[in-house]
Amino acid sequence: MATNKILGYVISAVGLIVLLLSFSKLRTALKLTLPSAISETILIISGIVILLVGIFLIVKSGGRKVGEVPIYHGKEVVGYRRV
Numbered sequence: 001m002a003t004n005k006i007l008g009y010v011i012s013a014v015g016l017i018v019l020l021l022s023f024s025k026l027r028t029a030l031k032l033t034l035p036s037a038i039s040e041t042i043l044i045i046s047g048i049v050i051l052l053v054g055i056f057l058i059v060k061s062g063g064r065k066v067g068e069v070p071i072y073h074g075k076e077v078v079g080y081r082r083v
Helices: 002-020 024-030 040-061
Strands: 068-073 076-082
Touching: 002 040
Parallel strands: none
Antiparallel strands: 068 076
16 A cells, blocks of 8 residues: 555656646746647646546555454444454
């Protein structure tokens, strides 16, 4: 599960970088030239999609772990087990 969370953070970072590259001022400041087939709209949409996939992986793998689980005997709780 921890590897999915790390992968989610990496994918989110890539999505954020792609989203930031959609700004022309940032590209000129970094002196980056992109192929003419890639427009700002394509960069914005792909950056948002990649970022959302990464966030989904982070949230999905971040399940909370219960510290104690009740032990039942019939309908009564007779103790707690640590997980």
